[in-house]
Amino acid sequence: MSAAKQASGAAAPILRVSGLKKYFQSAHGKLHAVDDVSFDIAKGKTLGMVGESGCGKSTTGRLLVRLHEATAGSILYDGQEVTAASDRELKKLRTRMQMIFQDPYSSINPRHTVANIIGEPLKIHKKVKGAAEYEDRVRSLMATVGLADRLYDAYPHELDGGRRQRIGIARALALDPEFIVCDEPVSALDVSIQAQILNLLMDLQDKLGLTYLFITHDLSVVKHISDDIVIMYMGQIVERGPTEELFARPIHPYGQALLSAIPVPKLNARKERIILKSEVSSPIDPKPGCRFAPRCAYASPECAAADPALREVSPGRYVACRLAEQFV
Amino acid sequence: MSASATTTTAVAAGRGSNFARALRRSGRNFAQFWRQLSRNKLAVISLVIVVGFAGVAIFADLLYEYDFVTSNSLENALLKPGESGTVYYHDKDIEHTFILGSDNYGRDILGRLVHGARVSMIIGFAAVAISLCAGGILGSIAGYKGGLFDTLIMRATDILLSIPTILLAIAIVAALGNSFFNLLIAIASSMIPGYIRIVRASIIQVKDQEFVEAAHCIGAGDFRIVLRHILPNITSPIIVQSTLNVGSAINWAASLSFLGLGILPPKPEWGNMLSEAREFIQYAPHLLFAPGLTILITVLAYNLIGDGLRDALDPKLKR
Amino acid sequence: MENILEISDLRVHYFSNRKTVRAVNGLSMGMEAGKVLGLVGETGAGKTTLALSILNMVRAPQGKIVEGSIRFAGADVLAMGKRELRDMRGKDVAMIFQDPMTALNPVLTVGEQIAETVRKHEELSIEDAWKKAQAMLETVGIPADRAKEYPHQFSGGMKQRVVIALALACNPKLLLADEPTTALDVTIQAQVLDLMRKLIRENGTSVLFITHSLGLVAENCDEVATMYSGEIVEYGTVDQVFGKALHPYTQGLFGSLPDLSAATDRLKPIPGLMPDPTALPKGCFFCPRCPHAMDICAKEHPADVDLGGHRVKCHLYAAAGAAKGAASAAGRRAE
């Protein structure tokens, strides 16, 4: 076992997700939030996850740290099955896997002070001895994420969005995790602090060998921080590949549209934007066939016939499109 | 030996300073809380009133002897406030001023109010405390766990709610026997369904918020999540309900006494004083006013304290 | 053109724990009808506070507008009574909140909430309002059959879209959009912004567009204001500011962006932190972090320098401004 592990070397994935599904029961039927998703992340690497809002990115992230119970599929973290972990194993796992939440407003308890929020994981897992060490640790965590010392006893509502988000980051870092699901950790921040936080996350990665799943809408950020990228559409992965290549040459029609819509902070930089037909299809009991087809400029009746599988169309590039070869 | 001794002292010192720190912090928190509360003048006045009544209840025996307020002296019946008369008490005639007058048995009304405070204050407070604990726990389970627990608890609540409160109380007292404690249980259990509903509804509102998920994520157990994360966010409806309930508990005690199921005369209680006084409303309205106003003031004071507490506990209103 | 919004010398303070947070410090600005003003700036610069002030909704009891005046369509907002304010909010001025959950009721379905808002402002039957609500949801890219769901069943971006639909449902004159698209992916973002532009064209709505994304400002706004520590430090048309940013802070913002076209190892954030708003420095607020700081910067608070409509609060341009200012003052006198 251990020999095999060693043999596979540094590239061995620390996280291996296969066939992951999450269906929510809704008034009209089953909502396929995550529908058969597979990927893996190597230790010390960052996987960027992008896609339309509501396509199941946060749900995937939550499944990984088991805030939702998966409908089907397996999540292997460092050889341990997360979906089957007992309560005790789960508590232990949570010192190794953490999550930074999307919404800096609702993700922190309005009744607790900044120090209480950041220090709570330390108390739960008894990571510190005594109040003095606790206070020092909390203050150093606050310094790490750039929160001023005077905010120790402040309440969240006194803070702006950016500082709140840093509380969330400090809370996630408190237990020295190895793997962090970052659910849009910087979208509430201004570009300068965004740069600080991204630098911070990358420094922590270099120093501690952290692994990230980085969910975001900001494509320039995802390009900057990730090694690999997956693009999701309505609960499924439609494209996966190394960052540089994917940005240079997106293959899936949705990927192409997505990358063409990036706003550029320069005058008259307007490139040719691919306008998608805004015909929305519902994720509730979706019909078989490519889910992007109703909005796709290249769609033909055959596209609606069967689910396209994610397949390797050129080395390292995986695409779920019947016509992928055409776009390579 | 000495090495270990020094470590122990060091540890002790460390612990001492930790303790001191914790003490200082909670002291500071309390000071802040108090500053918040004291901004609300009405709440402070109400607190003084309630504490005053509680003090009166505790020291009732020093103010008036129990036997004195329960023994009849018919020659002094229905005296107006401030009149005095001669009371034959402990084989002696004593001259006594009835500050708030006397009732139809010639008993001192103020004295009866003072002793009645014991029963009324305890019932108001204890009934709410008991029902809050029971209803809070059941409501939390129903709201937080959901599923089968929710269904079972809520259907049981519906059944309880469909029985008229007075019948329920009568049934409980009749089944358990007529005693102060059983009266308490009867009143408390009639208030439990209200708490269950309020707590459950509020919890359902809060539990889907991301900060609760965040708490799961850092490994907090269910107990901690409910206690530290959810309950502090739903205090306002609970406090409002509780302050209202203190009033109704006192009223319930009065009604049950009136039906002969609660505190029976001659033992004084505000409610039974009130109901006894009804007959004399035309000749001696002061008989009605004294307990009526006392109940009114107490209930009002509790409500105002509730408002003050709710605001003082909300960090958004802190300044 | 008459300014629809006129703010002068606004000061907003928060009082907490016996300290005073100076969130907005002597801010003046005007907004022309039918224009989109992009407002960018550091987190905590007071952007949300500014937007709340316009609705006279700064959170009491801690927050207080201590000085200044705000005029919306000629009426003094700070002198309005409760009724007038309520009429103004939602109907004339709508706000898209940064935090979608503050605008959504967790126990009502999203469709009900939109329909209710619509009915408040238009005479419609319940069914028609419901139909309109569904149509609004479709325009922000949410399938109509999800109107019967509750906010917590929606993803972050979908909640945000519901809030946008709520704000747009009543065709306001002024839209205060506080980071409306941060939670949206770029394709939906483009869709929502198209919708917003359509609204502007049709109704002449003015928009105060608060965002962190300079890209969106470049593509959607007519004018830009940069805010720092409760002041507007730079103000100009998009062409002026994106053509040549003058204030060192704005320059720093541009400098810290990750570049899409080139691979960068490390981003270059502006060094240091925002000054403590409870103890602002005496001179220029940006001085401690400024790469071009001079002696005077620490001593004297800079005044606005007007360089042909491009205004900047910085000592670096004092000389240039004086020359221009003298010229334009002479010009004004000649009129």
Ligand SMILES: Nc1ncnc2c1ncn2[C@@H]1O[C@H](COP(=O)(O)OP(=O)(O)OP(=O)(O)O)[C@@H](O)[C@H]1O
């Ligand atoms: N608790 C829930 N109950 C029912 N449906 C849910 C729940 N949570 C999420 N969903 C649905 O699952 C789908 C995916 O949601 P998710 O939050 O994962 O999207 P997302 O990709 O993170 O979007 P965004 O970028 O807007 O945050 C959405 O259609 C959402 O409405």
Ligand SMILES: Nc1ncnc2c1ncn2[C@@H]1O[C@H](COP(=O)(O)OP(=O)(O)OP(=O)(O)O)[C@@H](O)[C@H]1O
């Ligand atoms: N209720 C409050 N009590 C005390 N301070 C407050 C309160 N609300 C806001 N502040 C402070 O006022 C300042 C301005 O906050 P504001 O929310 O306007 O910032 P912002 O520019 O909108 O930031 P972001 O981009 O992060 O949302 C911040 O320093 C904040 O901490």
Ligand SMILES: [Mg+2]
């Ligand atoms: Mg999400």
Ligand SMILES: [Mg+2]
């Ligand atoms: Mg803000």
